[in-house]
Amino acid sequence: SQKIEQNSEALNIQEGKTATLTCNYTNYSPAYLQWYRQDPGRGPVFLLLIRENEKEKRKERLKVTFDTTLKQSLFHITASQPADSATYLCALGTDKLIFGTGTRLQVFP
Amino acid sequence: NAGVTQTPKFQVLKTGQSMTLQCAQDMNHEYMSWYRQDPGMGLRLIHYSVGAGITDQGEVPNGYNVSRSTTEDFPLRLLSAAPSQTSVYFCASSYSDRANYGYTFGSGTRLTVV
Numbered sequence: 599s600q601k602i603e604q605n606s607e608a609l610n611i612q613e614g615k616t617a618t619l620t621c622n623y624t625n626y627s628p629a630y631l632q633w634y635r636q637d638p639g640r641g642p643v644f645l646l647l648i649r650e651n652e653k654e655k656r657k658e659r660l661k662v663t664f665d666t667t668l669k670q671s672l673f674h675i676t677a678s679q680p681a682d683s684a685t686y687l688c689a690l691g692t693d694k695l696i697f698g699t700g701t702r703l704q705v706f707p
Numbered sequence: 708n709a710g711v712t713q714t715p716k717f718q719v720l721k722t723g724q725s726m727t728l729q730c731a732q733d734m735n736h737e738y739m740s741w742y743r744q745d746p747g748m749g750l751r752l753i754h755y756s757v758g759a760g761i762t763d764q765g766e767v768p769n770g771y772n773v774s775r776s777t778t779e780d781f782p783l784r785l786l787s788a789a790p791s792q793t794s795v796y797f798c799a800s801s802y803s804d805r806a807n808y809g810y811t812f813g814s815g816t817r818l819t820v821v
Contacts, residue, residue: 602749630806641711641797642750644809687750691805694765695740699749 600626602698604688610704611678619673619701621688628690631664631671636685636700645686646673678705709733713798713813720788720820728783728816730798736811737803739781743767743794744815750797756781757803788820 605620621631630649634642648655648664648671655662661674675682685700714729732739740755742765752765756775770792772784781800785792795817799810 632809634809639815641799641812641814642810644811647807647809649806689750694752694755695799695805695810696752696766697742697750699747 600624600696602626602688602690602696604686604698604701606701607699608702608704610706613679613705613707615678617675617678617682617703617705619686619688619703621671621673621698623669623690626669626690626696627666628692630691631662632689632691632695633660633662633671633673634687634689634697636687642687675703678703680705680707711798711800711811711813713796713816715816716814717817718819720785720818722788722790722820724788726785726788728785728796728798728818730781730783730813731779732781732798732800732811733779734800734811735778736800737778738805739775739798739800740765740810741771741773741781741783742797742799743792744797745794753783753796785818790820792818793820794818 601624603622611617632647633645636642646662659676663672685702687700689695689697711732741753742750754773756762798813801810802808
């Protein structure tokens with residue numbers, strides 16, 4: 599069956615460091631992959647989208663890579679700030695969008 | 708431009724009651740969907756629609772009904788509420804070209820079935 603795994607439930611990192619979140623998938627051939635941010639009590643907010651024929655996408659301090667051979671996406675936040683603390687969700691898409699369970703990132707001063 | 712509006716924000720139902728969760732979007736998005744979010748389970752797709760008059764089932768459709776009579780609205784009906792339907796429900800919408808656009812989510816409806 600299709601499975602999406604995000605590397606860990608929680609990731610703690612010091613302010614100013616680069617946070618790296620991992621999304622692995624099996625039994626799936628997505629046409630695109632998306633990353634979302636979710637704050638407590640709120641709906642997910644779209645951050646970045648990368649298509650299967652793209653290796654890397656950047657937006658300000660965010661970078662996403664997509665390796666369809668390894669079936670893996672990496673999500674990087676450079677120069678992390680306490681305001682980046684949230685849960686980050688990866689989602690794989692074809693005709694439907696299927697979500698991972700998320701990684702809770704905590705950036706401490 | 709309000710985005711995706713969900714009502715109500717909170718609801719308590721008794722087992723066996725029915726209700727409709729409302730979702731409306733003002734972005735002229737063709738695609739709309741309903742997810743439920745449970746601790747440790749992530750977001751799971753209930754039903755989705757690629758346009759007015761067209762709906763299809765997602766991963767967990769049992770106990771839920773949808774219709775799409777207009778582009779703007781996509782209500783979710785709980786036919787006979789059960790405690791297992793206690794969850795946070797999110798409505799999301801996007802353009803039909805979903806390989807190039809992200810989804811816009813509503814703020815959610817927190818439903819408790821007692």
